[in-house]
Amino acid sequence: xxxxxxxxxxxxxxxxxxxxxxxxxxxxxxxxxxxxxxxxxxxxxxxxxxxxxxxxxxxxxxxxxxxxxxxxxxxxxxxxxxxxxxxxxxxxxxxxxxxxxxxxxxxxxxxxxxxxxxxxxxxxxxxxxxxxxxxxxxxxxxxxxxxxxxxxxxxxxxxxxxxxxxxxxxxxxxxxxxxxxxxxxxxxxxxxxxxxxxxxxxxxxxxxxxxxxxxxxxxxxxxxxxxxxxxxxxxxxxxxxxxxxxxxxxxxxxxxxxxxxxxxxxxxxxxxxxxxxxxxxxxxxxxxxxxxxxxxxxxxxxxxxxxxxxxxxxxxxxxxxxxxxxxxxxxxxxxxxxxxxxxxxxxxxxxxxxxxxxxxxxxxxxxxxxxxxxxxxxxxxxxxxxxxxxxxxxxxxxxxxxxxxxxxxxxxxxxxxxxxxxxxxxxxxxxxxxxxxxxxxxxxxxxxxxxxxxxxxxxxxxxxxxxxxxxxxxxxxxxxxxxxxxxxxxxxxxxxxxxxxxxxxxxxxxxxxxxxxxxxxxxxxxxxxxxxxxxxxxxxxxxxxxxxxxxx
Numbered sequence: 001x002x003x004x005x006x007x008x009x010x011x012x013x014x015x016x017x018x019x020x021x022x023x024x025x026x027x028x029x030x031x032x033x034x035x036x037x038x039x040x041x042x043x044x045x046x047x048x049x050x051x052x053x054x055x056x057x058x059x060x061x062x063x064x065x066x067x068x069x070x071x072x073x074x075x076x077x078x079x080x081x082x083x084x085x086x087x088x089x090x091x092x093x094x095x096x097x098x099x100x101x102x103x104x105x106x107x108x109x110x111x112x113x114x115x116x117x118x119x120x121x122x123x124x125x126x127x128x129x130x131x132x133x134x135x136x137x138x139x140x141x142x143x144x145x146x147x148x149x150x151x152x153x154x155x156x157x158x159x160x161x162x163x164x165x166x167x168x169x170x171x172x173x174x175x176x177x178x179x180x181x182x183x184x185x186x187x188x189x190x191x192x193x194x195x196x197x198x199x200x201x202x203x204x205x206x207x208x209x210x211x212x213x214x215x216x217x218x219x220x221x222x223x224x225x226x227x228x229x230x231x232x233x234x235x236x237x238x239x240x241x242x243x244x245x246x247x248x249x250x251x252x253x254x255x256x257x258x259x260x261x262x263x264x265x266x267x268x269x270x271x272x273x274x275x276x277x278x279x280x281x282x283x284x285x286x287x288x289x290x291x292x293x294x295x296x297x298x299x300x301x302x303x304x305x306x307x308x309x310x311x312x313x314x315x316x317x318x319x320x321x322x323x324x325x326x327x328x329x330x331x332x333x334x335x336x337x338x339x340x341x342x343x344x345x346x347x348x349x350x351x352x353x354x355x356x357x358x359x360x361x362x363x364x365x366x367x368x369x370x371x372x373x374x375x376x377x378x379x380x381x382x383x384x385x386x387x388x389x390x391x392x393x394x395x396x397x398x399x400x401x402x403x404x405x406x407x408x409x410x411x412x413x414x415x416x417x418x419x420x421x422x423x424x425x426x427x428x429x430x431x432x433x434x435x436x437x438x439x440x441x442x443x444x445x446x447x448x449x450x451x452x453x454x455x456x457x458x459x460x461x462x463x464x465x466x467x468x469x470x471x472x473x474x475x476x477x478x479x480x481x482x483x484x485x486x487x488x489x490x491x492x493x494x495x496x497x498x499x500x501x502x503x504x505x506x507x508x509x510x511x512x513x514x515x516x517x518x519x520x521x522x523x524x525x526x527x528x529x530x531x532x533x534x535x536x537x538x539x540x541x542x543x544x545x546x547x548x549x550x551x552x
Contacts, residue, residue: 005155007146010189010399011134012159013127013172015088015225016254017045017365018062020134021396022142028404029205031397034141038063044393045365048088050130054080056121061133070278078277082115084126089225091123091168092161092250107167109174116277124175131158132179156181157403159395162190162221162228162246165416166486166503166532173531188530189399192221192228193409195363196240198398199388205397207389208361210234216243216352217359220345220376221395222366227251227341229348231357238408244352245413245456251340253291253366259333260287264309271312279306294330295370301325334371341372342379349380360385363394406529410461418525418532419451421483421495421502422470435494439473449485449492449500452525456490464524471520475513480521482506484534506536506545 009022021033035042046062051069053059060068065083072078090113112120135156143149158176160169169188177183196219200210211217213234221228231244264272264283275283286303294301302322305313310321317324349357360383366372368391376385388394402408426436426443437446452466459465472480484506488499495502511517520539525532536545 005185006153007149008155008157008400008403009135009138010157010159010194010396010403011131012045012191012396012399013088013131013134014045014048014223014365015086015252016048017043017224017392018048018130018134019045019393019396020138021393021400022138023400023404025404028401029201031400032142032145033393033396034137036063044390047085048130049083049085050087050126050133052082052084052115052121052126052129054082056082056125058129058133061130066281070281073277073281079117082119082121083117083277084113084115084121086225086254087113087123087126089250089254091171092164092226107171109171111171124171124178127172127175128178131176131181135179135181152185154185155403156186157189157399158186159189159191159194159399160530161223161226161248162192162230162415163226163248165501167501169531187403187406189402190228190230190246190530191223191226191395192219192230192246192363193240193530194396194398194402195219195221195394196230196232196361196398197401197405197408198394199361199363200234200238200240201398201401206394208386211359213238215359216355216357217361218345218348218357220341220360220362220364220367221248222252222341222362222364222369222372223395224253224365225250227337227344227364227366229345231348231352231355233355235410239410240408241411242409242413242458243355244348245415247344247348249340249344251337251344252364253337253369255337255340256291256333256366257284257287259336263329263333268309268312271308275306275308279308282306290330292368294327294334296374298327301327301330331371334369337366338372338375342376345376346379349383358384362387363391365392367391406461411458412461412527412530414453414455414457414459414527416486416488417449417451417455417490417492418453418484418486418503419449419492419495420468420470420523421485422448422450423473424448440475444473447494447496449487449495449497451491452523454490455488459527461527461529464526466523466525468523469520470523472510478510478512480506480508480510480519482508482521482523482536503532506534508536508538508545509541509543510538511540 007024011020021031023031033044036046049065050061051059051065069083109124111123113123199206199208211234216233219230228248230246232240233243235241302319302324305323423444423446426445431445435445437444484503485495486501508521510519517540522537524535
């Protein structure tokens with residue numbers, strides 16, 4: 001972070017809930033958050049719900065958006081309005097579809113997403129509107145505490161899941177810039193890394209004793225949508241070194257919601273399908289409250305139903321107008337996500353059998369689930385499983401710390417293999433004929449994946465991890481187009497193999513062969529914090545092209 005910035009503001013733009021936190025450079029340990037009103041209670045986050053007018057203009061965000069859309073729905077006036085909820089997951093789902101070959105197009109600024117009634121809007125308009133709302137909310141509610149603050153005095157931190165790929169991160173950066181946050185004042189922070197930093201701040205801040213130097217711990221971030229797992233070693237200087245690349249999946253609290261919704265559909269069929277949006281929103285709120293009370297004990301639970309469902313329910317299933325739910329039924333809602341989480345954590349721990357992992361730190365909104373905590377302790381009885389004071393605030397408060405001290409995470413494992421698409425001399429009996437390219441009597445093999453960094457390679461933040469040179473194939477060529485690619489494989493051969501993805505392109509101006517000038521282009525790859533930066537330099541002009549290249 002630039003020392004000229006007086007304030008660090010972190011925005012945790014979550015799948016189900018969002019919020020922000022900040023602190024000044026002079027008192028960085030004093031972190032401020034905003035408590036959102038939910039009826040008579042106060043919560044540190046507000047729902048990640050956005051409402052747009054029929055003309056697609058931003059209307060409201062959070063509890064206010066849900067309440068207004070419920071009123072519109074109740075009066076049958078919601079048809080042309082756009083209401084978005086859980087839309088952050090579309091970035092991960094797009095990533096997965098692209099990986100599986102179900103989608104030919106990666107995420108970009110033309111990507112559209114559906115609202116709750118399947119009306120489409122540009123994804124970047126939806127995301128940027130939410131970020132802009134949180135940004136402006138900070139100014140309007142904390143201006144009196146920071147009267148001399150200028151927008152240039154702020155360094156912004158935006159949190160993202162660790163399992164997201166480069167296009168998804170790039171998309172969030174573009175969304176933040178569209179929301180009015182200058183790129184030079186923005187850092188992306190990985191959610192589990194931020195939580196890990198928060199948990200290392202000591203008892204007075206997180207309620208936890210910091211993990212000792214030389215020790216290793218697993219951070220399990222169970223949010224509303226995604227579950228992220230990272231493993232770190234505490235280095236001698238107190239910084240964190242990643243020893244297992246980030247992993248996880250969509251196993252968060254929404255999977256419990258989905259199971260409950262499926263149960264309602266099986267129980268009430270068409271009556272549930274025909275519910276108005278205001279009844280659905282209200283029912284979701286009530287189930288969210290019930291979820292937090294579920295533990296491992298055998299007991300009876302009850303949830304208030306909309307009138308239409310009460311009328312359709314069997315009398316024996318009701319108690320004072322509420323649907324009775326046995327602990328067996330309720331625990332079944334949690335079964336699949338908890339199984340997925342414990343299975344994945346076991347796989348990670350098994351792969352680290354030569355490392356002594358004594359502690360699992362559990363954070364995130366779903367991490368507050370007593371049932372999840374109980375099942376994890378059953379699955380890993382020899383490991384100390386701890387939760388901080390505020391598991392759901394760990395990410396945003398840790399992101400503030402990351403904004404102040406990004407050097408606290410110095411070493412990371414590369415999540416993918418990265419490289420450049422190029423052409424080599426064609427070797428018969430080695431290269432497939434489909435890759436043969438003839439230029440001026442010479443034979444080349446096209447679509448070669450020229451590796452710069454391999455998956456799981458340990459990389460240091462800010463240090464170049466590769467330096468390769470490329471030359472044009474055609475004598476009169478004046479532009480060298482370099483295609484930056486990634487792969488899930490450790491040693492991909494061609495850029496069109498399964499698991500490979502084009503991240504973007506550089507268009508680099510070069511002299512013609514007849515000019516007599518050198519036509520070499522040097523390419524470096526650098527992990528700058530949580531993002532991959534690519535730098536290309538023409539030896540002739542000495543012009544440097546940076547990773548503000550076009551993402552595809």
